[in-house]
Amino acid sequence: MLEVQKQLWHYLGRFLCISRANMSVDYSVRGSVAVLEVNNPPVNALGHSVRHGLKSGVEQAARDNKVKSIVIIGKGQTFPAGADIREFGKASKDPWLVEVGHTIEASLKPVVAAIHGTCLGGGLEIALFSHFRIAVPSSRVGFPEVALGLLPGAGGTQRLSRLTGLQVAMEMIYSGRHVASKKAKEYGIIDEIVTGDLMTAALKYAESVQGRTLNERRLGHKAVPNTDSVEKYTSAAMAQVKKKYKGFEAPVACVQAVRASAELPYLEGMERERELFNHLKASGQAWAQQYAFFAERAVSRWEMPRGSYKTAKPLPVRSTAVVGAGTMGSGIAVCLLSAGLPVYLLEQNDKFLQSGVKMIENIMAGSVKLGKVSMETAKKAATLLKPTLNYNDLKDVDLVIEAVYEDLALKREVFSGLDKVCKPSVILCTNTSTIDIDRISTATSRPDRVVGTHFFAPAYHMRLLENIYGTKTSPEAVATVMKLGKTINKVAVLVKSCEGFLANRMNGPFNTEATFLVEEGASPQEVDQINEDFGMPIGPFKVRDLSGTDISWRINREVAKALGTTITKETRFLGGNRYCGLNDDFFDKGRYGRKTGKGWYLYEKVGGKIPTVDAESEEIINNYRQRRQISKRKITPQEILERQFYSCINEGFRILEEGICNTPEEIDISWIYGFSYPKYRGGPMFYASQIGLKRIYERICHYHETCPYSIHWVPSRLLKKLAENDVPFSQWSNHVAKSKSKM
Incomplete structure (x- = not known):
């Protein structure tokens, strides 16, 4: 886990400009209103000095008899848009955001949060600690922490529900959805939408609430509405989470935390939120999702190994x-x-x-x-x-x-x-x-x-x-x-460019092994189930039915044509590699997948989505085995997982070896967004780093011995080198660059 943390800090240094060395909150008094203007471009992240500035600013305003109310506002393009992610994984310096928030809430002078831009995560928590919230029409609010495998950790799960009710709070937090200001006002999050200059509107609003009784405005003192429907809302939210976010831990914890806001006193609910937050923070899923978050930004910094790519300008595309x-x-x-x-x-x-x-x-x-x-x-x-x-x-x-x-x-x-x-x-x-x-x-x-x-x-x-x-x-x-x-x-x-490029080249052994596993004794549904249990949205045979078995048939014919040969019923090798013709048999039976209502599975109608096992599919597989004189054997779930995913990983290292791409991040992002690889596992290469390269290399060598006629089991030289030298994940790209410079 320590190695993963190092990799994340490495990304932060390379790709993020979250805050300046002189982070601050500008304090001023305008008439009877103290203005705390967060001045930490580009997104006014809530780093240590911003937190300190907000707390000391509220305390300074409390001591000034001329001040009757306080405004918190962001300078530049946005209200604070969340925590300073440079501090992720590091010991947080006092004051913590919760301490800052409770200082704001305890103020005897009304505090108004004036929102523009994106008020997200910790920024929204600061707004919820404030007594009043106004916003410009273009602003948006939300809690995106779930995308990083976390939940709001400074009271967001306990305070939002006190304004919106459980149903809205649960959905907003488990989905990470951003809400436009108009909808936020409907939910009760925003008190007033203002137009024109925000500072002018904020000062006017702050003056209008001076002298107001604040007890009913302190959310920590407010009850969550409709607590008699806790079980109903929780069950509905959990059903949606299981449907939309299968396998993810954070959305489940988000619902549990919001539920605690209705079932526990405020301070106990805060403790429950912190407990769930710390559990997620230490989990492998959170590190994987944070890695994927930074990896996505890393791949946008593309480069070619030749040419003036750094100065190349895109041509206009108008039509x-x-x-x-x-x-x-x-x-x-x-x-x-x-x-x-x-x-x-x-x-x-x-x-x-x-x-x-x-x-x-x-x-x-x-x-x-x-x-x-x-x-x-x-x-x-x-x-x-x-x-x-x-x-x-x-x-x-x-x-x-x-x-x-x-x-x-x-x-x-x-x-x-x-x-x-x-x-x-x-x-x-x-x-x-x-x-x-x-x-x-x-x-x-x-x-x-x-x-x-x-x-x-x-x-x-x-x-x-x-x-x-x-x-x-x-x-x-x-x-x-x-x-x-x-x-x-x-x-x-x-x-x-190469045959198959990146994603499909890696998908080749992944899918080929799926077919070999069925050829040897597994059923399509067993292979699909192992993949889905791992986190893939649907298994490889359901994917084939979705895209069409005729697509695989055409691709195989193109490969054969390029090799100067043809594929027949008796073909067992193609280009010196083991070949399985099961897909061809399904194609010959007119079983093209969903488009014909039958493929590896049977569907309720042409174009249907619900797969069922049918006798003809099983008969095609059994007849194929008999024709090839293959004795069916029992295949374990672990073998299914290893043969598919480890062969894919081995091909990934070859792709890096050959300079098809430059970094493991490019491979992982390709699989996350091309094949819906579970983001909570970080991608195939990140997953390999978590299993351990020595273990991966050992198993690839094992399958190379037991499956000698599949070139995708020949161990990658780069993998061998990294495994033998126990190279940490954060240094893989450096080794790839050095290897390419010697080519």
Whole structure:
């Protein structure tokens, strides 16, 4: 655990600028109002000197007979937006935030919190200790601590419910949801929304409450409403937590802490909150989630091993096009349209084109219904979409994304067509999931403008955007697609081109081993269950049914074609590697997954979501084993977990070895946002560091001996070196950089 802490401090030094050395609170008196102006840019984090400044400021105002009320306000862009995360894991210096808060609450002079920007975490707790709260219309409040594996630790779980009631408090805290000022006023969190200059409004409001009796304004003295419904609200909240946040500890603890606010006296509730906070703080989940938080920010600092990437400026993208109106192409179009970008949607015939348009309309309508996009955004998107059957309509667009089938010949044909009609400055992107970018870019006269933009299904939902550069891709093209990722609200990870790139290359052995495990004796449902117990949202065979077994079938044929061979019923090796044809047998039976109502599982209808085991699926597997003369054996849950996840980890180290990416963080973020790897485990590489590289290496060597015909079990040289030298996780990237410099 100490090593994980060191890694987090390392990130803080590299990527965060939370506070200045001279953190302070500016104290002034304006008429009869003392103003405590938090002056700690950029986000007015509640570091030690800010806490000290707030406490001493309230005490100074108490001693000044001229002062009749107090205003706490943030200087610059925001009210205090939370704790100073540079202090995470360190011994906190007095005064603690709770002590500051109780000093504010005990003041005999009214304290007004004047909120603008984002009032989050400890900032909202300071506001809740204040007697009155006003805010500008654009401000937002919330408790985001759950995203770091924690809960509000300075009274937030005990005080919010006294204003909003249990139901709202539980949901706000376990979800980490930010609430706009208008809704916050409806909830009772904000007393008044003000317009114009906030300081002027705050002074006026503070003057208006001078002399007010404050007992009913001190939340520590206030009862939680509707305490007779504690069990009802707790049960409902826990049901939602189990549904939305399966496996996460922090949301459960958040509900438990808020429940304590209704069942215990205030001070005892505060003790219960601290007990739950300390338990979470020491847990592996909190460290993993905090690691993931910083890792996400780290990957945004992309770099290429060559070219002027540091000075490369992205080209303007004012108009776009998507070639292919299938499931993926339509999803990509939704991403672009939702960001306000005009999109030409190109298809080969009107039937496919209209199907794509309908799909986009349905996705947007569903997003509006779920509150993910506004009705205004959806209406604007409809005007920005330009369906077409004519390549010439794309002649002036700034960026094109090809999203046709995973077929090299077809993709080269598309790029050749684009090369003929598009303007010289256009960026040509391919949504390929496996094919080396160089094999596509040679179909054009401008390989420097060709780059991979690999979206993950469903494209409008999954946040990962894997951007891939080839040997000729220019830094400007890379800079453009990396900026595009931010524009469309994706987490963009830059990787070097190779077969499978980063995410799918690691997913290869992960999925291959799943099939081998079934071939040897496990059932698809056993493999899926182990994965889901580990924290994956759905198992690998349910994933295949979701994407379609025909996708795997096509990819395997492309691999065989590249190797100059074909796949038959008797194929047992492909490119010298063990091959399992079970997926082919399901494909031959027309079991393509949800789209046909049957795949590895049976579904209640075509397009259905509820999987059930059926006799035909079991028969296909049994017949396959008999044809291959494979004796079914009992496979333990531990073997299933190791063969899938450890083979994936081994491939991750190879990717680092080969310079496909630069850091383990890029791998972990790719899996968190591309395959919904459980964030509370930090990602495959972070997980490996927690298990211990010596143990990982030992088991990989074991499977290399017992599974000699799978190249993915050949131990990575980098893994071997790191394991033998017991290199801590915080130094992996340095070793990767040194290894690449010697290549």
